[in-house]
Amino acid sequence: xxxxxxxxxxFPRSPGPSGHTGDFPNTAGFLNHNINCFNINNVANVAVADxxxxxxxxxxxxxPRLRHYDIQTRRVENVGDWLLRTxxxxxxxxxxSSSSGGGGRGESQKAxxxxxxxxxxxxxxxx
Amino acid sequence: xxxxRNFSSLVIDTLGDGTDEAAEKDITVAxxxxxxxxxxEQSAAGMLAALLKQVVSGLEPIPKEIVDVFRxxxxxxxxRRLQVPEIVKMLGGFSSSRRTFFCLDALDECAAAERAKILxxxxxxxxxxxxxxxxxxxxxxxxxxxxxxxxxRVTAVSISPRKDxxxxxxRRKLAEDSTSxxxxxRLEAExxxxxxxxxxxx
Numbered sequence: 455x456x457x458x459x460x461x462x463x464x465f466p467r468s469p470g471p472s473g474h475t476g477d478f479p480n481t482a483g484f485l486n487h488n489i490n491c492f493n494i495n496n497v498a499n500v501a502v503a504d505x506x507x508x509x510x511x512x513x514x515x516x517x518p519r520l521r522h523y524d525i526q527t528r529r530v531e532n533v534g535d536w537l538l539r540t541x542x543x544x545x546x547x548x549x550x551s552s553s554s555g556g557g558g559r560g561e562s563q564k565a566x567x568x569x570x571x572x573x574x575x576x577x578x579x580x581x
Numbered sequence: 582x583x584x585x586r587n588f589s590s591l592v593i594d595t596l597g598d599g600t601d602e603a604a605e606k607d608i609t610v611a612x613x614x615x616x617x618x619x620x621x622e623q624s625a626a627g628m629l630a631a632l633l634k635q636v637v638s639g640l641e642p643i644p645k646e647i648v649d650v651f652r653x654x655x656x657x658x659x660x661r662r663l664q665v666p667e668i669v670k671m672l673g674g675f676s677s678s679r680r681t682f683f684c685l686d687a688l689d690e691c692a693a694a695e696r697a698k699i700l701x702x703x704x705x706x707x708x709x710x711x712x713x714x715x716x717x718x719x720x721x722x723x724x725x726x727x728x729x730x731x732x733x734r735v736t737a738v739s740i741s742p743r744k745d746x747x748x749x750x751x752r753r754k755l756a757e758d759s760t761s762x763x764x765x766x767r768l769e770a771e772x773x774x775x776x777x778x779x780x781x782x783x
Contacts (some may be wrong), residue, residue: 514630566708570721
Protein backbone atom coordinates (compact mmCIF):
# COMPACT_ATOMS: atom_id res chain seq x y z
CA UNK A 455 0.00 0.00 0.00
CA UNK A 456 2.89 2.35 0.72
CA UNK A 457 3.97 1.76 -2.85
CA UNK A 458 0.51 2.67 -4.11
CA UNK A 459 0.26 5.86 -2.11
CA UNK A 460 3.50 7.19 -3.56
CA UNK A 461 2.03 6.49 -6.93
CA UNK A 462 -1.18 8.28 -6.08
CA UNK A 463 0.63 11.45 -5.11
CA UNK A 464 1.68 11.72 -8.71
CA PHE A 465 -1.88 12.60 -9.60
CA PRO A 466 -2.86 16.23 -9.41
CA ARG A 467 -6.42 15.36 -8.43
CA SER A 468 -5.54 12.76 -5.86
CA PRO A 469 -8.26 12.49 -3.19
CA GLY A 470 -5.53 12.37 -0.55
CA PRO A 471 -5.67 10.38 2.68
CA SER A 472 -9.39 11.11 3.12
CA GLY A 473 -10.05 9.01 0.08
CA HIS A 474 -8.98 5.94 1.99
CA THR A 475 -10.75 6.58 5.27
CA GLY A 476 -14.04 5.11 4.31
CA ASP A 477 -16.12 8.10 3.23
CA PHE A 478 -15.64 8.20 -0.51
CA PRO A 479 -16.57 11.70 -1.57
CA ASN A 480 -15.18 11.14 -5.01
CA THR A 481 -16.04 7.60 -5.88
CA ALA A 482 -15.34 7.91 -9.57
CA GLY A 483 -11.92 9.36 -8.87
CA PHE A 484 -11.13 6.61 -6.45
CA LEU A 485 -12.09 3.92 -8.93
CA ASN A 486 -10.00 5.56 -11.59
CA HIS A 487 -6.98 5.43 -9.36
CA ASN A 488 -7.57 1.82 -8.67
CA ILE A 489 -7.68 1.10 -12.37
CA ASN A 490 -4.45 2.96 -12.89
CA CYS A 491 -2.81 1.12 -10.04
CA PHE A 492 -3.91 -2.15 -11.54
CA ASN A 493 -2.32 -1.28 -14.86
CA ILE A 494 0.93 -0.18 -13.39
CA ASN A 495 1.32 -3.06 -10.94
CA ASN A 496 0.56 -5.77 -13.42
CA VAL A 497 1.99 -4.46 -16.64
CA ALA A 498 4.97 -2.31 -15.76
CA ASN A 499 7.67 -4.94 -15.55
CA VAL A 500 6.70 -7.05 -18.52
CA ALA A 501 5.57 -4.29 -20.82
CA VAL A 502 8.94 -2.61 -21.24
CA ALA A 503 10.34 -5.60 -23.04
CA ASP A 504 7.22 -6.74 -24.85
CA UNK A 505 6.10 -3.36 -26.11
CA UNK A 506 9.46 -2.38 -27.54
CA UNK A 507 8.61 -2.73 -31.19
CA UNK A 508 5.12 -1.38 -30.61
CA UNK A 509 6.55 1.72 -28.95
CA UNK A 510 9.07 2.24 -31.75
CA UNK A 511 6.36 1.95 -34.38
CA UNK A 512 4.22 4.36 -32.43
CA UNK A 513 7.11 6.85 -32.28
CA UNK A 514 7.33 6.72 -36.06
CA UNK A 515 6.08 4.37 -38.74
CA UNK A 516 8.82 5.62 -41.09
CA UNK A 517 11.92 3.57 -41.79
CA PRO A 518 14.66 5.94 -43.00
CA ARG A 519 17.25 3.23 -42.49
CA LEU A 520 15.77 1.22 -45.35
CA ARG A 521 16.18 4.18 -47.67
CA HIS A 522 19.74 4.49 -46.46
CA TYR A 523 20.57 0.86 -47.24
CA ASP A 524 19.05 1.28 -50.68
CA ILE A 525 21.24 4.28 -51.49
CA GLN A 526 24.22 2.63 -49.86
CA THR A 527 24.18 -0.24 -52.34
CA ARG A 528 24.16 2.14 -55.30
CA ARG A 529 27.00 4.27 -54.03
CA VAL A 530 30.20 4.25 -56.03
CA GLU A 531 33.22 3.34 -53.99
CA ASN A 532 35.56 6.18 -53.05
CA VAL A 533 33.36 8.83 -54.63
CA GLY A 534 33.17 11.73 -52.20
CA ASP A 535 35.96 10.54 -49.95
CA TRP A 536 37.62 13.92 -50.29
CA LEU A 537 34.91 15.46 -48.11
CA LEU A 538 35.79 13.16 -45.23
CA ARG A 539 39.37 14.34 -45.40
CA THR A 540 38.60 18.04 -45.22
CA UNK A 541 39.51 19.96 -42.10
CA UNK A 542 35.93 21.21 -41.83
CA UNK A 543 34.49 17.74 -41.74
CA UNK A 544 37.00 16.43 -39.20
CA UNK A 545 36.46 19.40 -36.96
CA UNK A 546 32.71 19.13 -37.18
CA UNK A 547 32.80 15.41 -36.48
CA UNK A 548 35.09 15.45 -33.49
CA UNK A 549 33.48 18.60 -32.18
CA UNK A 550 34.33 20.50 -29.07
CA SER A 551 35.61 17.42 -27.28
CA SER A 552 38.83 17.26 -29.31
CA SER A 553 39.51 20.98 -29.47
CA SER A 554 38.88 21.52 -25.80
CA GLY A 555 41.48 24.26 -25.55
CA GLY A 556 39.98 27.57 -24.54
CA GLY A 557 40.84 29.18 -27.85
CA GLY A 558 38.75 27.86 -30.71
CA ARG A 559 35.40 28.39 -29.12
CA GLY A 560 33.85 29.85 -32.22
CA GLU A 561 34.73 26.81 -34.31
CA SER A 562 33.74 24.26 -31.73
CA GLN A 563 30.28 25.78 -31.60
CA LYS A 564 29.68 24.78 -35.18
CA ALA A 565 27.68 21.71 -34.46
CA UNK A 566 26.03 21.86 -37.87
CA UNK A 567 27.49 21.09 -41.25
CA UNK A 568 25.65 22.03 -44.41
CA UNK A 569 26.79 20.66 -47.75
CA UNK A 570 25.29 22.37 -50.73
CA UNK A 571 25.29 20.87 -54.18
CA UNK A 572 24.47 22.89 -57.23
CA UNK A 573 21.63 21.73 -59.39
CA UNK A 574 22.92 21.14 -62.86
CA UNK A 575 26.31 20.18 -61.61
CA UNK A 576 26.59 16.48 -61.62
CA UNK A 577 22.94 15.77 -62.18
CA UNK A 578 23.23 16.23 -65.92
CA UNK A 579 26.44 14.39 -66.44
CA UNK A 580 26.38 12.03 -63.56
CA UNK A 581 23.34 9.93 -63.58
CA UNK B 582 20.39 15.31 -55.98
CA UNK B 583 22.13 12.06 -56.62
CA UNK B 584 25.46 13.42 -55.64
CA UNK B 585 24.26 14.79 -52.34
CA ARG B 586 22.57 11.50 -51.62
CA ASN B 587 25.88 9.84 -52.17
CA PHE B 588 27.50 12.19 -49.72
CA SER B 589 24.82 11.77 -47.09
CA SER B 590 25.02 8.02 -47.37
CA LEU B 591 28.81 8.08 -47.24
CA VAL B 592 28.87 10.35 -44.21
CA ILE B 593 26.27 8.29 -42.37
CA ASP B 594 28.30 5.13 -42.84
CA THR B 595 31.57 6.83 -41.97
CA LEU B 596 30.18 8.25 -38.74
CA GLY B 597 28.88 4.88 -37.72
CA ASP B 598 32.01 2.86 -38.45
CA GLY B 599 34.02 4.17 -35.52
CA THR B 600 37.13 5.10 -37.49
CA ASP B 601 37.31 8.55 -35.99
CA GLU B 602 40.41 8.73 -33.85
CA ALA B 603 38.67 10.88 -31.27
CA ALA B 604 35.45 8.91 -31.27
CA GLU B 605 33.94 7.24 -28.27
CA LYS B 606 32.34 3.86 -28.70
CA ASP B 607 28.85 5.03 -27.95
CA ILE B 608 27.77 6.85 -31.03
CA THR B 609 24.27 7.22 -32.36
CA VAL B 610 23.63 8.05 -35.99
CA ALA B 611 20.10 8.94 -37.02
CA UNK B 612 19.33 9.77 -40.62
CA UNK B 613 16.52 11.08 -42.75
CA UNK B 614 16.17 11.36 -46.52
CA UNK B 615 13.77 13.99 -47.75
CA UNK B 616 11.84 13.29 -50.91
CA UNK B 617 9.56 15.56 -52.94
CA UNK B 618 7.22 12.65 -53.50
CA UNK B 619 6.78 12.05 -49.78
CA UNK B 620 6.21 15.58 -48.51
CA UNK B 621 2.91 14.60 -46.92
CA GLU B 622 4.44 12.24 -44.40
CA GLN B 623 7.64 14.21 -44.11
CA SER B 624 6.35 16.94 -41.82
CA ALA B 625 8.58 18.42 -39.12
CA ALA B 626 6.90 16.25 -36.52
CA GLY B 627 7.14 13.18 -38.75
CA MET B 628 10.80 13.71 -39.51
CA LEU B 629 11.81 14.49 -35.93
CA ALA B 630 9.87 11.48 -34.70
CA ALA B 631 11.74 9.31 -37.18
CA LEU B 632 15.01 10.61 -35.75
CA LEU B 633 13.80 9.98 -32.22
CA LYS B 634 12.84 6.44 -33.14
CA GLN B 635 16.36 5.72 -34.37
CA VAL B 636 17.91 7.21 -31.25
CA VAL B 637 15.57 5.30 -28.96
CA SER B 638 16.08 2.00 -30.77
CA GLY B 639 19.69 2.15 -29.57
CA LEU B 640 18.65 2.56 -25.95
CA GLU B 641 17.96 -0.34 -23.62
CA PRO B 642 15.52 -0.20 -21.97
CA ILE B 643 13.32 2.37 -23.67
CA PRO B 644 13.43 5.50 -21.49
CA LYS B 645 10.65 5.78 -18.96
CA GLU B 646 9.47 9.17 -20.20
CA ILE B 647 8.64 7.61 -23.57
CA VAL B 648 7.00 4.53 -22.09
CA ASP B 649 4.89 6.81 -19.90
CA VAL B 650 3.59 8.89 -22.79
CA PHE B 651 3.02 5.76 -24.83
CA ARG B 652 0.85 4.22 -22.11
CA UNK B 653 -0.95 7.46 -21.46
CA UNK B 654 -1.92 7.98 -25.12
CA UNK B 655 -3.19 4.42 -25.39
CA UNK B 656 -6.10 5.43 -23.20
CA UNK B 657 -7.20 7.97 -25.78
CA UNK B 658 -9.30 6.69 -28.63
CA UNK B 659 -7.08 6.70 -31.69
CA UNK B 660 -4.09 7.49 -29.54
CA ARG B 661 -1.84 10.43 -30.18
CA ARG B 662 1.66 10.93 -31.48
CA LEU B 663 4.36 13.09 -29.94
CA GLN B 664 4.30 16.80 -30.72
CA VAL B 665 7.31 18.74 -31.97
CA PRO B 666 8.20 20.36 -28.61
CA GLU B 667 8.08 16.98 -26.85
CA ILE B 668 10.29 15.36 -29.46
CA VAL B 669 12.77 18.22 -29.41
CA LYS B 670 13.03 18.02 -25.64
CA MET B 671 13.63 14.27 -25.76
CA LEU B 672 16.16 14.48 -28.59
CA GLY B 673 18.03 17.18 -26.70
CA GLY B 674 18.09 15.04 -23.59
CA PHE B 675 19.09 11.75 -25.19
CA SER B 676 21.76 13.32 -27.39
CA SER B 677 23.35 14.93 -24.33
CA SER B 678 24.45 11.65 -22.83
CA ARG B 679 26.16 10.25 -25.92
CA ARG B 680 27.50 11.61 -29.17
CA THR B 681 24.64 11.75 -31.60
CA PHE B 682 24.74 12.58 -35.29
CA PHE B 683 21.64 13.69 -37.11
CA CYS B 684 22.02 13.42 -40.88
CA LEU B 685 19.39 15.01 -43.09
CA ASP B 686 19.56 14.57 -46.82
CA ALA B 687 18.09 16.92 -49.43
CA LEU B 688 16.66 19.59 -47.16
CA ASP B 689 15.38 21.42 -50.26
CA GLU B 690 12.93 18.58 -50.93
CA CYS B 691 11.12 19.30 -47.70
CA ALA B 692 8.13 21.70 -47.71
CA ALA B 693 9.33 25.22 -46.87
CA ALA B 694 7.12 25.73 -43.82
CA GLU B 695 8.18 22.41 -42.36
CA ARG B 696 11.81 23.13 -43.13
CA ALA B 697 11.70 26.27 -40.99
CA LYS B 698 10.24 24.30 -38.09
CA ILE B 699 12.88 21.63 -38.54
CA LEU B 700 15.76 24.10 -38.52
CA UNK B 701 14.44 25.80 -35.38
CA UNK B 702 14.07 22.41 -33.73
CA UNK B 703 17.65 21.48 -34.59
CA UNK B 704 18.79 24.80 -33.16
CA UNK B 705 17.01 24.02 -29.90
CA UNK B 706 18.52 20.56 -29.77
CA UNK B 707 22.13 21.67 -30.23
CA UNK B 708 21.53 24.47 -27.77
CA UNK B 709 20.95 21.99 -24.95
CA UNK B 710 23.21 19.21 -26.16
CA UNK B 711 26.92 19.76 -26.67
CA UNK B 712 27.31 16.24 -28.07
CA UNK B 713 24.74 16.57 -30.84
CA UNK B 714 25.96 17.07 -34.40
CA UNK B 715 23.89 17.83 -37.47
CA UNK B 716 24.86 17.04 -41.04
CA UNK B 717 22.65 18.34 -43.82
CA UNK B 718 22.73 18.45 -47.58
CA UNK B 719 20.64 20.52 -49.93
CA UNK B 720 20.65 22.86 -52.85
CA UNK B 721 22.48 26.13 -52.26
CA UNK B 722 19.31 28.21 -51.96
CA UNK B 723 18.40 26.62 -48.62
CA UNK B 724 21.83 27.57 -47.31
CA UNK B 725 20.57 31.03 -46.35
CA UNK B 726 17.71 29.54 -44.38
CA UNK B 727 20.10 27.23 -42.60
CA UNK B 728 22.37 30.13 -41.67
CA UNK B 729 19.44 32.26 -40.58
CA UNK B 730 18.03 29.66 -38.24
CA UNK B 731 21.35 28.43 -36.91
CA UNK B 732 23.39 31.63 -36.79
CA UNK B 733 27.07 31.06 -36.14
CA ARG B 734 26.59 27.31 -35.80
CA VAL B 735 27.03 26.23 -39.40
CA THR B 736 30.05 25.03 -41.34
CA ALA B 737 29.09 25.35 -44.98
CA VAL B 738 30.78 23.31 -47.66
CA SER B 739 30.07 23.50 -51.34
CA ILE B 740 30.04 20.16 -53.09
CA SER B 741 31.14 20.22 -56.68
CA PRO B 742 32.15 17.21 -58.68
CA ARG B 743 35.82 16.36 -58.55
CA LYS B 744 37.35 15.04 -61.70
CA ASP B 745 38.47 11.81 -60.07
CA UNK B 746 34.98 11.28 -58.65
CA UNK B 747 33.46 11.71 -62.09
CA UNK B 748 35.89 9.26 -63.64
CA UNK B 749 35.13 6.70 -60.93
CA UNK B 750 31.44 7.14 -61.54
CA UNK B 751 31.68 6.83 -65.31
CA ARG B 752 33.82 3.71 -65.08
CA ARG B 753 31.31 2.12 -62.78
CA LYS B 754 28.41 3.00 -65.07
CA LEU B 755 30.22 1.69 -68.12
CA ALA B 756 30.97 -1.54 -66.30
CA GLU B 757 27.26 -1.90 -65.52
CA ASP B 758 26.17 -1.13 -69.08
CA SER B 759 24.32 -4.09 -70.49
CA THR B 760 24.78 -3.06 -74.12
CA SER B 761 28.50 -3.38 -73.72
CA UNK B 762 28.85 -5.14 -77.08
CA UNK B 763 29.32 -1.76 -78.62
CA UNK B 764 31.81 -0.74 -76.01
CA UNK B 765 35.49 -1.25 -76.57
CA UNK B 766 38.52 0.03 -74.75
CA ARG B 767 39.04 2.94 -77.07
CA LEU B 768 35.47 4.19 -76.73
CA GLU B 769 35.60 3.81 -72.96
CA ALA B 770 38.84 5.72 -72.77
CA GLU B 771 37.31 8.44 -74.91
CA UNK B 772 34.25 8.74 -72.68
CA UNK B 773 36.28 8.76 -69.51
CA UNK B 774 38.46 11.50 -70.97
CA UNK B 775 35.79 13.68 -72.58
CA UNK B 776 32.99 13.89 -70.02
CA UNK B 777 35.10 15.17 -67.11
CA UNK B 778 36.51 17.83 -69.45
CA UNK B 779 33.06 19.29 -69.97
CA UNK B 780 32.56 19.80 -66.24
CA UNK B 781 36.12 20.64 -65.33
CA UNK B 782 35.31 24.27 -64.61
CA UNK B 783 33.19 23.34 -61.59
